[in-house]
Amino acid sequence: MAAAAVRARSLVVGGGIAGVTCAEQLSLQFPDDVIYLLTAAPLVKAVTNVRQVSRALEEFDVEEQTSAALQSQFPNIRVVHSALKELKADQQVVVTEDGTCYQYDQLCVCTGARPRLIVEGNPYVLGIRDTDSARTFQQHLTRARRVMVVGNGGIALELVYEMEGCEVIWAIKDKSIGNTFFDAGAAEFLIPQLKSEKPPTSLTCKRMKYTTEGGSGQQDGGIGSALGPDWHEGIDLKAAQEILRSVHIEAECEVHRILLHQEFKGLKISALSVPGSEKDGATSDPADWPVYAELTNGRIYGCDIIISATGVVPNVEPFIGGNNFDLGEDGGLCVDDHMRTSVKNVYAAGDVCTAGWPPSPHWQQMRLWTQARQMGCYAAKCMTAERQGETVQMDFCFELFTHVTKFFNYKVILLGKYNAQGLGADHELLLRCTPGREYVKVVLHGGRMMGAVLIGDTDLEETFENLILNGMDLSAYGEDLLDPNIDIEDYFD
Ligand code: FAD
Numbered sequence: 001m002a003a004a005a006v007r008a009r010s011l012v013v014g015g016g017i018a019g020v021t022c023a024e025q026l027s028l029q030f031p032d033d034v035i036y037l038l039t040a041a042p043l044v045k046a047v048t049n050v051r052q053v054s055r056a057l058e059e060f061d062v063e064e065q066t067s068a069a070l071q072s073q074f075p076n077i078r079v080v081h082s083a084l085k086e087l088k089a090d091q092q093v094v095v096t097e098d099g100t101c102y103q104y105d106q107l108c109v110c111t112g113a114r115p116r117l118i119v120e121g122n123p124y125v126l127g128i129r130d131t132d133s134a135r136t137f138q139q140h141l142t143r144a145r146r147v148m149v150v151g152n153g154g155i156a157l158e159l160v161y162e163m164e165g166c167e168v169i170w171a172i173k174d175k176s177i178g179n180t181f182f183d184a185g186a187a188e189f190l191i192p193q194l195k196s197e198k199p200p201t202s203l204t205c206k207r208m209k210y211t212t213e214g215g216s217g218q219q220d221g222g223i224g225s226a227l228g229p230d231w232h233e234g235i236d237l238k239a240a241q242e243i244l245r246s247v248h249i250e251a252e253c254e255v256h257r258i259l260l261h262q263e264f265k266g267l268k269i270s271a272l273s274v275p276g277s278e279k280d281g282a283t284s285d286p287a288d289w290p291v292y293a294e295l296t297n298g299r300i301y302g303c304d305i306i307i308s309a310t311g312v313v314p315n316v317e318p319f320i321g322g323n324n325f326d327l328g329e330d331g332g333l334c335v336d337d338h339m340r341t342s343v344k345n346v347y348a349a350g351d352v353c354t355a356g357w358p359p360s361p362h363w364q365q366m367r368l369w370t371q372a373r374q375m376g377c378y379a380a381k382c383m384t385a386e387r388q389g390e391t392v393q394m395d396f397c398f399e400l401f402t403h404v405t406k407f408f409n410y411k412v413i414l415l416g417k418y419n420a421q422g423l424g425a426d427h428e429l430l431l432r433c434t435p436g437r438e439y440v441k442v443v444l445h446g447g448r449m450m451g452a453v454l455i456g457d458t459d460l461e462e463t464f465e466n467l468i469l470n471g472m473d474l475s476a477y478g479e480d481l482l483d484p485n486i487d488i489e490d491y492f493d
Helices: 017-029 067-073 131-142 154-162 184-195 261-267 369-388 461-470 475-482
Strands: 006-013 035-039 043-052 058-066 077-081 084-088 093-096 101-109 113-115 146-150 167-171 209-212 246-250 255-260 291-295 300-303 305-308 312-314 333-335 346-348 353-355 402-407 410-416 427-434 438-445 448-455
Touching: 006 017, 017 035, 017 043, 017 077, 017 369, 035 067, 035 101, 043 067, 058 067, 058 369, 067 077, 101 369, 131 305, 146 154, 146 300, 154 167, 154 184, 154 402, 184 427, 184 438, 184 448, 255 261, 261 291, 291 305, 333 346, 346 369, 410 461, 427 475, 438 475, 448 461
Parallel strands: 006 035, 006 101, 035 077, 058 209, 101 346, 146 167, 146 305, 167 246, 333 353
Antiparallel strands: 043 058, 084 093, 093 101, 113 312, 255 291, 291 300, 402 410, 410 448, 427 438, 438 448
C-alpha cells in the first residue's frame, strides 16, 4: 500500500444519482466522518423536490450541480474529481487517475453504465448517454437528412418521437415498438402519434423532471453521468429539412453490418429509399450517404448518422481486474439483498450493479433513474447497519416495480409485472383503450393483479398499486375492473 494513502472510512465512487444519494445518506448517518465521493465528471447529480405520489410511486427533480454546491449542503462530503483507475480489494485501497490512493473501510461502487454500441469506433455511429453525447448528436442532426435509430428501449422511443425535420428509419429487433416497456397493444395505441404532427406544447403530465444548471456539459471529456427523464428538453432535436415527421419502422431485424461510403460504393450494391406512405419502397436510392446499414432482413439504407440505442453495459472495468467479483448475466457487479458485492466491504448500487437476490413477485431490476436513487439510499443504510452491527430490513421500494415517465407525449405508469414478465402462459390480460386518450392494461395471474400499464391520465395508479400489493383475489370482478362507468377507487374503498 502506498504510504500516502488517504484514509476514507466511507468511500463512494460515481457522482450520478446512485453515488450522490449514497454519499448524502452516509453523510447524515456519520456527521463526524468525511465521506469521500470520487467521480470522473466535474458535475454531480442531485435529487430534489421528492414528491410521494402514492405509497410506492414517487416523482422528483434532478439537478446537475457543481461539487461545491453539494459540499455546501453536506459539509462532510468531500468530492474528488478524479476517475478511479484501480481497486486493490485485498488491501482495501483504490487508486485514482492522478495517482492518489484511498484506503477505505467500506466502498460503494456507483459508476453507472454506458451505451452498448452496435459497433465501436465508427464516427457515424453514436450512443447517447450524457450531456456531451446528446450535444454531439444534436450537432450531427442539424445537418442530417436521414437518421437511423437502432434499438427499442426508452431512449429510442423518445428520440424517434422527438426528432423533426429529417427522415427516420427505426430498426427494432421485436415485432412491435417499445418492447422494453410495452406490448403490441400499447404500441398500436402509440403509433398514430408518430404519424401525426407533434403538438407545440406538452400535455400536462406529472413526471420526473431533469434540469441542468447553467446549460452545463462535461468540459474535460470525463465520463459523465447518464441522462435521465426529459433529457431532450433544452436540446433542439430538429434537423435541417422542412419536412413533416417521417418515421419508417423496420421490425424484427438487427444491423448486420455498417459500411462507410467508400466501402459501399466498392461493393457495387444498392440501397433502398425510405418507403413512402403510398407505396412500398423497394426502389433503389440514388442519393449518396456517408454511411450505410445493412439489416439482417437484407435491406440496406443509407443515412447521415446511426443512433445506437441498444441498451447499456455496466462500467465495471476498473474494479474487476485482479479482484474476485461475481458478475451478473448482464455484466453488472452482482449484489445481494444488502447491496454487498462478492468482495468484502465493497457494495454497489445503480446501473453498475445486478440485483442478485430473489426478487419479490412484483419487482424487477431495470436501469432507471428511480432505481438508482433507491439503491443508492438502501446501500447507505446497509453500510451503516454493518458498521453499527445492526440488522436492516429490505426497503419497501423493492416490493413493487414502479416507473412514471412520458412517451409520445403521454403520461406512462408501469407497475409490477406490467409486461407479464416471467408469469408464463397462464396469465390473463384485461384491456381498456380509448384511441388518442388512454390505454389501460392489467395483468392477472391466478386471479390476482400482478402488474399494469397506464397510458394517459387514468388516475388508476394508486388503486392498482394497492390491489397488486394486497394480493386480493379479483376473479369475481372480471371485466368490471376496467369498466369506465365504475369508480374503481370507491369500489375497493
Ligand atoms: P450514472 O448516472 O451513469 O452515474 C455514474 C457516475 O459514475 C458518473 O458520475 C460518472 O462520472 C462516474 N464514473 C464512471 N466511471 C468512473 C470511474 N472509473 N471513476 C470515477 N467515477 C466514475 N431513466 C429513467 O428512469 N427515465 C428516463 O426517462 C431515462 N432516460 C434516459 C435517457 C438517456 C439518454 C440515458 C442515457 C439514460 C436514461 N435513463 C432514464 C437512465 C438513467 O439515467 C440511469 O438509470 C441513471 O442515471 C443511473 O444512475 P447511476 O448513478 O447508477 O449512474
